[in-house]
Amino acid sequence: MRGVVIEAVDFGGLLASSHRTFLGVCTPHHNRLCQGASVEAMEKVTALIRSGRVDVSAGPGARLACDEERGLFRVDGPVTGAARYADVLVDARVHGFDAERDVMPLYPNLLRRGIVRKWANPGLNEPDFIPGGLDLTPQFHPVRADDRVESPITFLGPPSEGVMYHQIGALRPNKDHHVIRDILCWIHAFMPRENSSPARGAAARGAAARGAAARGVNGAAARGRSDDEGTRKEPLMSTTIDYTAYEYGGIDVPERLKEIRAAHERLRAAVAEITEEGAREAVHLPGWTRGHVLIHLADLSRAFARQARYAAQGRTIEVFDGGRPTRNRRIEELHDRPIEWLREQLDEGLTALEESWDALGPDGWERPCAYRNSPLFATQLAWWRESELHTVDLAVGRSSKEWSTALSSHVVSFLTVRLPEGLVLTAKDTGEEWSTAAEGVAPVAVRGSLVSLAAWICGRPHPAVPVVDGDPAAALPELNAWP
Structure with a gap:
């Protein structure tokens, strides 16, 4: 559920009043239920209570007062009737971040000089909601008072709360967690990567590519105020995207688009050969038929075409009206439509994407x-993967062994998050390497051709x-969930 909440809340996804309620009411309950003190910490507290060193006899709803005659603080328990006295009061709460009210001079001075500004969720026929955190781009660069982005500076942690629902306390190891993606994206902005040989740090670059695609590929921002049509007007901001980066396949945009156009032609040709009965046949994806694959590709191509049209106008709009639930519902409702209709839907989607x-x-x-x-570039990478992988899923001629070196390298880099700890993947034909092994620990070595590694890590068949x-008789490690 956290991932769903993040998508709904980040960058003004809620109305101002709803956002205020979310942070003031929902978040405290969520934190207590999902991120409460660890078992080890509570065992220590319990031991202190049992030993008499900690007194909790005031009970729930305790109230604090000053006893001036005794010169002490008094804690009254309205439920238990107990009263306890103390000579020292420690305020142990972690207060919410507010750049303007911070006791240290850094943030107030940055505000005064216009280098940063506080983020505001604009109210529609209601007051704006200003949580206290900074106005940041998805790459954690502050937005200045004059609307310019201060790209040499990055922030992470409490200053980002408000515009983003960062929740660093919810971080879990070995998971495709949004906080990990945030941190990777922040690292890119803070410490730009250098082009290096493919065998160096490929696992880190692969995971970093996922983080970049999740919240912006190395530099563009997604912010702005809503208009009456439910879209957002977005200022164009410069980025530092290296389109030929290793984790993006090491090829430039024109070459990647050429591969995608070729994939479109293969798709059109393949679908022309699918019969009515063939559209109902199961594919290796659990619970899916060829019809499921076709309507998914048709809808996603149209969705990405819409992303491009709105981006060209300086606006953003959600990928699917109604979000992922609508996308899933359409797949289930429409996969068994006649094959001719599915062909038309796919061709219209591919054409719309090409034109946009x-x-x-x-x-x-x-x-x-x-x-x-x-940045829109993330849709180019995603569609490159989707079109090629799902063409293989259709099982009508194209196989994974025909994937290009560039696509295969990108797929492995993108999906290194699926690798369990302690592995080293080596492409014996290209020398590329991806590692999740800790330093000084003997890793499990998985070797194969680059294409076979790509097919294995994305769950597609390969000879x-x-x-x-x-x-050869050893079982391959179990992969983590798809990101």
Whole structure:
């Protein structure tokens, strides 16, 4: 549920009054239920109570007063009737962040000089809601008082609360967690990466690519005020996207688009061969038929075409009207429609996507869009993966062994989050390497061709299976969930 909440709340997703209620009422209850003190900490508190060193006899709803005659604080228990006295009062609460009221001079001075400003959730026929955190881009750069982005500075943690629902206390290891993606995105902004050989740090770059795609590929912002049509007007902001970065396949945009156009033609040709009966046949994806795959591709291509059209106008709009539930419902409701109708839907979607991408200017891929609060470039990468992987799912001629080196390298880099700890993946034909092994610990070695590694990590069939520690009979490690 946290991921759903993040998508709903971040960057003014709630109305001002709803946001105020969410942070003031819902979040405290959520934190107590989901992020309360650990068992170890509460065992220590229990031991202190039993030993008489901690007194909780005032009970729930305790009230504090000053006893001037005794010169002490008095704690009254309205439920228990107990009264206890203390000579020292410790305020142990962690107060919410407010840049303007911070006791240290850093944030008030930054505000006074206009280098940062507080974020406001604009009210529609109601007052704005100003939680206290800074106005930040998805890459954690502050927005100045004059609307410019102060790109040399990044913030993470309490200053980001408000515009984002950061929740660092909810962080879980070995999970595709939004806080991990936030931190990776922040690292990119704070410490830009250098192009290096493919074998160096590929796992980190692969995970970082996921973080970048999740909240912006290395630099664009997604912010602005809502208009009457439920879209957002977005200022164009410069980015530092390296389109040829290793984790993006090491090829430039024109070459990647050429591969995507070729995938479209293969899709059109493949779908033309699918019969009515063939559309109802199951594919290897659990619970899906070819019809499920076709309507999913048709809807997603139209959705990404809409992202491009709105981005070109300086606006953003949600990927699917009604979000992922609508997307899932349409797949279930429409997958068994006649094959001719499914063909038409897919062709219309592919054509719309091609036309919308052809209309983009030279800076088009850097424009903000609503897909994971990212530059539009993230949709190009996502569609590259989706179109190629799902063509294989259709099982009508195209197989994973025909994937390009660039796509295969990108797929592995994108999905390194699926690898359990202690692994080293090595592509024996290209020398590329991805590692999740801790330093000084002997790793489990998984070797195979680059394409076979890509097929394995994304769950697609391939005639050659990677080998574990040189033993063809050894079982491959179990992968983590798909991100």
